[in-house]
Amino acid sequence: MSLKALDPQDWIEIDDQFVKYLSQKDTLLKTRHSEVFASLPGTAASQKEVLELLLDHLLKRFPQHYRRHDQRIEAIATHQVWHISDFESAPLDLAGRLVQEDLLLMERSRQGYRLVAASLCFPLRWRLREKLGCPLTQIHSPVPGYSEKLAHPVDSVFNRLKSNHPVWRLNWSIVESPELFFPPENAKPGWETTINCQNAGDKMFLRIERQTLRRLATSGDILFTVRTYVHPLRVLEDNPQMADSLAEIIQHMPVEMQEYKNILPIRQVLLGYLGSIVETGAIANN
Template sequence: MKPLYLPFADGQWRMAMGLKPLQLQHWIEIDEDFAKELNYKDKLHREQYSDVFGCLPESEAGQQEVLELILEHLLQYFPNYYQQQDDHIVNKVTNQIWNLRDFTKNSLDLAGRLVQEDLCLMQRNDSEYILTAGSVCFPARWRLSEKLGRPLMQIHDPVPGYAQKLEQPVNKFFDRLKPEFPGYRLNWGIVDSPELFLTQPHGCAAFGEDITAENAGEKLWLRVERQTLRRLPKSGGILFTIRTYVYALKSIVRDRQIASQLAAVIQQIPQEMQIYKNILPIKSPLLTYLQQLTAF
């Protein structure tokens, strides 16, 4: 069953990391969309490989460690889904069979095909953490090719207020993160499509031109990312996972309290962040829609 994550449920907008401790048994999540999403990943890899996977040569050892950790986790916690037969990994649900020897140079590629999460490998280079490898099939308005090889600050440069409010806390967290204490956080946005491979840019002026208070429930979706961070014990890199959930807005706001909480948070978001998140173009009809739901 798909879990329901509502990061705005306290009705407060915050520009903060919002990290919480992660129990390792809950690191990877599987739900009823497992087969559909993995088959979609397979399609993207076949048709748009350079868009969904990339790596730098120095990432090879880190990639291998990620694959080992994920395989160990999947075989322990999801034995009904996965089986290892010598050098072959079998997905019992999709009937996919992967040969480990085919991925000796790009182990993160295979790791990303096994789970619904997207995977980003961050490795320290002098004083900065660099994105050295990524398997990203379900991006939220960004492209892996534009981020690969860049440090944290450049990756987050488009985010309003990141340099002032989050750069130092994020850097400190990365420096202090220990293998035995992983963490997770939630990120969210409102989108006009249930598409998982979403490359439409942030701050798009044409976004939501057809959204009205009457059709907002039908044409908008809540998109939530469950992001985890885990230090790799051998190579010292950090694995950043992104699990994307998309919920039809109309199904979420059937609960009047949730509708009220979402409206309260949207009204608190600074304008520059509204622009970045593509909320400003739909703010008026969206708020009218939510307020109509809570008026009775």
């Protein structure tokens, strides 16, 4: 899983895309609320714990970005002001509006940890409503080998996680669009036929998820955050070593995982493009 210890001070990330992300979340929550927010009954107390933890962190860590006025919280850069009392029945809804991360709440059950609430504005090829209430094994059923190889280690991490020792990891995908909100229906059939080594840098996108896991001290539930970054693949032209590493990963990736990550249809063009970056970098260094 490549998990690393996370300094709680670095839990949430804010960058120059802050206004764009929050504005897009606001639009999605106004126009497609049932698709990007959902919660099961009986989870309000745990959701409130998330909101209180997040508010405390944001006001201390990013005082230049947030102000609190009694029961109102303001995102200074976007001029958005929310009344906390308006979200008593769904505190996680407000929490998700405050940050660039998506927030997913996992509760321990007889079947293992299950997804009980989420503010998920930036999914990649999955739908929140189809996963709500499902345990981890079912959520990850499309992942090749998850049940056989990953289910036990993941469950072990969740069971051992301490509230004062959060962890983080990175995940990556190559996608055909820079869209942050990317449910299955946004896929572009046949896009791979338009890709060649000359346009790959602009027509393919590197989508990176910075994921964190943090146990809530009171409820014992686990908050899973996902911060999504999307860049044109040409960003690798400035880092031949990273391009070389990615090419090596793809070359050794099992076919089943290539299919899951939608790499297989673009594999040859992708490797050709990455190889050209490495070759250009080697020539420049000679």
